[in-house]
Amino acid sequence: MAVVDPSVTAGAAKQPSLPPFLLKIASLAYTLGLTFLGLTAVTFIIGRVMPVDPVIAIVGDRASKETYEAVFFALGLDKPILVQYWIYITSVLRGDFGTSIMTARPVLTDILIFFPATLELATVGIIIGVVFGVPMGVLAAVNQGRLIDHFVRIVGLFGYSVPVFWFGMVSLLVFYARLDWFPGPGRIEVYYDGIVTQVTGVILIDSALQKEWTVFWNAAGHLVLPGIILGTFALAYVARMTRSFMLDQLSQEYVLTARVKGMSELAVIWRHAFRNVLIQLITIIGLTFASLLEGSVLTETVFAWPGIGQYITNSLFNSDMNAVIGGTMVVGMCFIGINMISDALYKIVDPRVR
């Protein structure tokens, strides 16, 4: 029978635990590491098992045997897939995501160019979605079954079911081509291209920083239509969910109690019921924002918007796997970042979570 040294056990028991902030950092690093590893592994393997020849993607279908083989070996495709993955992952850890086939630039450089365009558009979309969606959802809930409720539900149904592609084209036809209210496709008129030096990549910010107000207003105008399209999608979801959360809260006993106590209806709705849906709402808004960041490819296509959605989609069609993996990691990072921000906001709006 083994004899346990009591001093060892005692020592182990006295081992001081890590300070909470270090534990949080370790936990975050663990989550990030695991997510990145999972994302890269899945994307990398999908890229390799797809019935697509990455060499043909680079050299085209007319290349000679010699040219084909030169690229085949340069890509390391003669090595086992695990070795290829190892080489890739070690390069990524060194900050090298590889070079994009489509743009001949480092993937990281591409992301810094394309992502701000999407961020700018998605931010406008989520602002529209929240500013209009939340009040509409509340209004619908407190007027359940009435005209305004039906209206909000129809708007929600419209935003949900109308194809983005069709909605985009029709809005261009009406508000750009016929009514001349807003500018057409593109992020900025070609005459202004190159005037503003890229600092953040978000044209509104860069032009404001450089006091190029003509460029600023032109870029702002170009944001309106695609922003409304994305905003409508966000609005539909946010309004529907807000309505649902509010209906749930408005049927709770504490709401009845508040009304019995003689509180004004505004106070009952906004100070009591609404505050209790905030956590759920933050989650919904966060997820919607993340989906706008990665899922706006159709809007980007209709409005010729050079964003990350188009970049990843084109990369996928061109078997540009370095770009696909890089883009996917950015989207994954957005989800993680937005989740972290949501967590932080929970603590602000609900003291019980602290």
Place this chain on the structure above:
Amino acid sequence: MTTNSGITRSWRSPVRRGALAAGMAMALAIGGNAAVAETPKDMLVMAKNINDIINLDPAEVFEFTGIEIIANVYDRVMTFEPDNLTKLVGGAVESYQISEDGKTITLQLRPGQKFHSGNPVTTEDIAFSLQRVIKLNKTPSFIFTQFGWDADNVDDSVQAVDDSTVKLSILSDLSASVALSALSSGVGSVVDKQLAMSHEEDGDLGHKWLQSNSAGSGPYILKNWKSNEIVTMEANPDFRGGAPTMKRVVMRHVPEAAAQRLLLEKGDVDMARNLTPDQAAGLAGNADIAVDSAGKSLVYYTAINSENDVLGNPKFQEAVRYLVDYEGMVGSFLKNQYKVHQSFWPSGFWASLEDTPFALDVDRAKSLLQEIDIPADFTLNIDTLNESPFQEIAQSIQQRLGEAGIKSEIVLSEGKTLWPKYRARKHDLIVAYWGPDYLDPHSNADSFAHNPDNRLEAQLGGKLAWRNAWSDDDINALTEKAAAALDTAEREQIYLDLQKRLQDSSPFVVMFQQNEQLARRANVQGFVNGPSSDLVFYRNTTK
């Protein structure tokens, strides 16, 4: 109910009402500011899908839009001028001499030329440009390797003899006239050696830098390429042919045809380059817009994999020629954008065979098929691209095959999936397209007709004949003879014969030739939309 009125009242407050009005006014103000009536007088703005540009180094570029750009940014050793797209003339060289045995071409430099950088164009630049194509070994290098050049011999084969002379030695049996045509392709672009080498990394001869920058002497200077967004070029005032009228040429990436049309109608672009037939038709009657049709060198064909016993039977292949509804397709979904063409070299060029002897004849096809022993459960796959008009063409062929008793299934794929399958000979029947790499019939003959080694391990995937497992010794010999012939009339006759023979018996059923429609503002004149991307010229455009 108090709830309703409470909330509604809140929006009636003067502060909130003011905020709402201010927001609306701001939105309208933004809209009002942004409306632009027309593009500047000295700027040509095109709406085009430019997502095919993946690099702009002349030694590597092989995509339609990329080729078009370098055709306007670089001058080439040999070229076609915008006012005569059929006459091959000197570009960066003033003249050339061919030795009696046809094995040596001596080029005389055109004096007084300057690169965009201000450096003079020298014979060293010409030699460097041709040598780097071979040394970099990128896809279009096969255009020059057919001269017998390789990395070991190219320095000796391409020599700057003195300040005005470059000597090219052809080491293969290829005739000098084919070589001169090849020098008019993208790989014949003259690159500023001094500038390119100043950006050299790890012995790449400036390749990495040139992928997104330029070092040319053409009529336009590449100022900016933002992938999937914009290409901007500025006029080169020192171009040997004179400064172009348009000071700036801009290509805007607009992937959607409908969006291109709206931009054109509004006057925010001068030209829409990728309209669908219905979009183009919708512009009829608009006096501000003109729609031009330009014959392109792309031929659309069906190919049959001869490895299979049934498919490889010449009777089967002949039957398929009668199972294509050429006129029916051109009269419907291909209207105005394609014409019937049935030989591998496109019409409208030297040595084109204009005959179109085949028409839909299901009964004749049936009788041909009856002469073959086809198993009862025989089914074939029709592979093609998952885009228009390929899938519509495939559907039409499937329908006619069905009428003749042949069951088939359509397999739609992305190009990145389809081309590897085609190169691996894993198709049955494929609907695809082909365009020449340079304007000499050898370019297409070498692919459609020439297959010197039909073994699978030969991996001659660049040749369509090999991909379809078809090789004919007589045809091979004829193709080689045409490529080597020095007499122009003799060459022309051989190519006409070759086209006729492949029309009669081969796995290729050439069906159509593309007619590209381009819509422009009516005031835009002089834009040359030639038959290939090499022959699209901006420099004579006026507004």
